[in-house]
Amino acid sequence: MEAAWAAGAVARMLEGGPALWLAPGVPPELPADVGAVVATSGSTGDSKPVVLSRTALRSAAASSQQRLGAPLTWHLALAPHYVAGLMVLVRSHAAGRSPVLGATDLSDARSTGEGDALSIVPTQLHRALRSATVTARLAGFDAVLVGGAALGRELRERAEAAGIRIIETYGMSETCGGCVWDGVPLPGVEVRIVPDARAPEGSGRIALGGQMLFDGYLGGEAPAGEFLTGDFGTFDGTHLVVGGRLDDVVITGGVNVDLGRIRRAVEAREPDAAVLAVPDEEWGVRIVLFATHGDLGAWRGALAADLPRSALPRQFVLVDSLPRTAGGKPDRSALLEWVQS
Incomplete structure (x- = not known):
């Protein structure tokens, strides 16, 4: 418009x-x-x-x-x-x-x-x-x-x-x-x-x-x-x-984890990043981090200062840019497809 x-x-x-x-x-x-x-x-x-x-x-x-x-x-x-x-x-x-x-x-x-x-x-x-x-x-x-x-x-x-x-x-x-x-x-x-x-x-x-x-x-x-x-x-x-978000409280490895808290810790370091919880046979769900730079080890090390070990990401996906909805928010459906593909 x-x-x-x-x-x-x-x-x-x-x-x-x-x-x-x-x-x-x-x-x-x-x-x-x-x-x-x-x-x-x-x-x-x-x-x-x-x-x-x-x-x-x-x-x-x-x-x-x-x-x-x-x-x-x-x-x-x-x-x-x-x-x-x-x-x-x-x-x-x-x-x-x-x-x-x-x-x-x-x-x-x-x-x-x-x-x-x-x-x-x-x-x-x-x-x-x-x-x-x-x-x-x-x-x-x-x-x-x-x-x-x-x-x-x-x-x-x-x-x-x-x-x-x-x-x-x-x-x-x-x-x-x-x-x-x-x-x-x-x-x-x-x-x-x-x-x-x-x-x-x-x-x-x-x-x-x-x-x-x-x-x-x-x-x-x-x-x-x-x-x-x-x-x-x-x-x-x-x-x-x-x-x-109420639907952001997930159980991973038997521990309740608040995805909102994880997102805040991630976005404090890089606003152009996203966090998603996906089904996992071993952990129930695993935390996936999407960002335009870094690797899993570097991000886990940085986030350990603010998050318990149970809340640290278990998978890292390097992206050129985040997919976003028309409203400007990270498109979780698209991110989930990337993980599952």
């Missing part, structure tokens, strides 16, 4: 114009209260059509602006047909400012000097920090939101040391994008921890609620007041700590 067209279409939709079909396939006739239909950006290559009302979109934008404390000029450096890019345009409309349309590599990112915000993913930040020029320009923004994947501590520290004002966001298509910033829910966002046997001891399944919640998947039922995410974590009433 061409960004300039998307910006105008989002403005018209929010002012009562036609709903936006941003999912794959031919759009059906949509109910009048629908604002946009976006696709989930899952890591398996599959996606579901998520129905977002105008009320939810406006609420999410208003709570973002309330947290920031002032209307800002939003810069679009993400695909506008995914929720993160869509919300940049919705927040722009709520702020009463025209969005600045830029390149995804951030090479043309420049603040206006009148209050600016940018929304990106960790891979974009990692690559931007390779350029002293781009890094210096990002330091001129009032807020740089980073979401879509876990932000490694080392990557955040490098960015903040360069003067970049980082805000790590947590959310998904079903919540109009990031609704928890730096662990703190945005105004009006409700967080609850639900007991789940799959979650590590002391944590539970994360449930999110509020006006920013989706109306359900197209053709399905609306959520009953909250959305049960696929993530586990802890919440003390003020601060949410996201532990990882």
Whole structure:
């Protein structure tokens, strides 16, 4: 979708114009209260059509602006047909400012000097920090939101040391994008921890609620007041700590291992890497690491400082580049095919 067209279409939709079909396939006739239909950006290559009302979109934008404390000029450096890019345009409309349309590599990112915000993913930040020029320009923004994947501590520290004002966001298509910033829910966002046997001891399944919640998947039922995410974590009433994916807790060699923890350790050293658990006759499942450099011994040695022996990868696959879904996440289905071929 061409960004300039998307910006105008989002403005018209929010002012009562036609709903936006941003999912794959031919759009059906949509109910009048629908604002946009976006696709989930899952890591398996599959996606579901998520129905977002105008009320939810406006609420999410208003709570973002309330947290920031002032209307800002939003810069679009993400695909506008995914929720993160869509919300940049919705927040722009709520702020009463025209969005600045830029390149995804951030090479043309420049603040206006009148209050600016940018929304990106960790891979974009990692690559931007390779350029002293781009890094210096990002330091001129009032807020740089980073979401879509876990932000490694080392990557955040490098960015903040360069003067970049980082805000790590947590959310998904079903919540109009990031609704928890730096662990703190945005105004009006409700967080609850639900007991789940799959979650590590002391944590539970994360449930999110509020006006920013989706109306359900197209053709399905609306959520009953909250959305049960696929993530586990802890919440003390003020601060949410996201532990990882519930389906990322696997048993290898008789030991429970959290793939999310492994991914965070790997991505702290190399964001352009991926971790996968695959069936194994001896271990039950084995941990496979995909990266563009190194070997198994070197990676196991480096990761041993942060991970127990049971969580270290048992197979290494050297790749020229990672296959990614349309949403920019490592394509786990493609990675699994590489291991099995």
